[in-house]
Amino acid sequence: MTGGVLLFVQQASQRTVVAADRQAVEDARDDLLSLYRSGGAAALRGEMARRFRSVEGERAVLLLTDAAGRPAGGNLGAWPAGLSADGRWRIMSLYRVGRDEPEPTGVIPVRLKNGDRLLTGMVISNSLQLARIYEEALSVAFIMSLVLALGGAIMLGRILARQVSDIAQTANDVAVGALDRRVPTDGSGDAFDRLGASINAMLERIDALVTQLRMMTDGLAHDLKSPVTRLISVVEQASAQTRDDTALDALEKVHQEAQTLRSMLTTALLISRTEAGFGGDLLRDTDVGELLRDVGEVYGPLVEDSGFALTIAAPDALVFPLHRELLSQSLANLIENALHYAEGGDGIALSAALEDGHLLIVVADNGPGIPAESHAAALKRFGRLDPARGKPGSGLGLSLVEAVARLHHGAVTLADNGPGLRVMLSLRRP
Structure with missing residues (x-):
């Protein structure tokens, strides 16, 4: 827009300067024509000679033929x-x-009576030079305005980028579970300050609602554990006292269901506490290879008894801040899931690698896998796919894995292992 304005000014200035010379030539033509009509060619030649001797004669161009x-x-x-x-x-x-x-000369040629011709003109080199000076000055002004505009745009862009970056960083922190994060505000009352205040008010409300929900879930799971534990104890005592085989079978089924319920409550309580951020301050630099080998040592015999082979791959001296107990529990859940659902497979692979500063832990099997359209459902709390309804479990295993990944500022992704399922934990440093 600035360039258009300066171009218009330049063109207008040039036209104005040339128009002034044209008007002077037209006035001289009219004077000479008037003199010619009254005094003829002799009077016209005398006036032309007089004009050449005057100051304006330095620029005059005249010819009579x-x-x-x-x-x-x-x-x-x-x-x-x-x-x-x-x-x-x-x-x-x-x-x-x-x-x-x-x-360079601006001229107006006219025909007189009897076939005579008169050319009236003026040298306009000075006018053109002045127009070029205007053009150069406007070009410099355009370049300066362009530099200033570009500099202003860069400064404004940096200010906006910083403001947006603060909002984006807060959103990223909240997305990984840091609900106490807030957008920085300076009290200036500008648009970004008002936006930050609105986002902070929304986060305050979300934090309060999530805290209430977690407290309710935590309290419910905690309160239910005691009666379920007492129920298991009563069933065990009844089983020890009865001799009726039918009653024993019924009590055994009740005992199994009660055990499952207690496991669900324990896992739900652990998920609730993990999502609430408990344990985030317990992240310690951990040898990842050693952690995977310890998990393999505990679950290796169970995997072999189930007809699978467990392989572990991790680089040496790979150290990463981890909550060892929770991550071990997550990997145990993934291995148990593979044992339960990877029918037709014969191997489970547990691996770790450092990619772009993120720790990538993968548990993969070569069983039937999970269809891509069912991956989101499998990650939901209590989410169990229809073919798995007859299998033991609560549908909380992957929910716990996802909660532990968020505690480590990461995420869980399911992928096709071709064949089989790959569960990938991408963990970030705090």
Whole structure:
């Protein structure tokens, strides 16, 4: 827009300067024509001589020719070739008498009575030079305005980027469970300050609601554990006292269901506490390879008894801040899931690697896997896919894994192992 304005000013300035010269030539033409009508060619030649002796004569261009084209007066040696006496303004290069170089000249040629012709003009080199000075000045002004505009845009962009970056960083922190994060505000009352205050108010409300929900879930799971534990104890005592096989079978089923319920409550309580951020301050630098080998040592015999082979791969001396107990429990859940659902497979692979500063832990099997459209459902709390309804479990295993990943500022992703399932934990440093 600035360039358009400056271009308009430049064109307007040039037109104004040239228009002033044109008006001067038109006035001189009118004066000479008036004198010619009253006094004839002799009076016209006398006026032309007088004008050459005056100050304005330094720029004047005049020529009077007879019907045969012979010069009768003026400071041009001959009538310009191809120039018709039509009375129109035009700019052309002409040689004045006594000049070695052509000069830009604005002329108006007219035809007189008896075939005489009169050319009235003015050297406009100074005007064109002034127009070029205007053009150069406006070009410099345009460049300076462009630099200033670019500098202002960069500064504004950095300010906006910093403001947006603060909001984005807060959103990322909240997304990984840090509900206490808030957008920085400076109290200036500008648009970003008001936006930050609105987002902070929303986060306060979300934090309060989530805290209430976690407290209710935590309290419910905690309160239910005691009666379930007492129920298990009563069933065990009843089983020890009865001799009826039918009653024993019924009590055994009740005992199994009660055990499952207690496991669900324990896991739900652990998930609730993990999502509430408990344990986040217990992240310690841990040898990842050693942790995987310890998990393999505990679950290796169970895996082999189930007809699978457990392989472990991790680079040496890979140290990462981890909550050892919770991550071990998560990996145990994933191995148990593979044992339960990887029918037709024969191997479970547990691996770890450092990629772009993130710790990537993968548990993969070569069983039937999970269809891609069911991955989201499998990660939901109490989410169990229809073919798995007859299997033991609570549907909380992957929920715990996801909660532990968020505690480590990461996420869980399910992928096709071709064949089988790959469960990937991508963990970030705090």
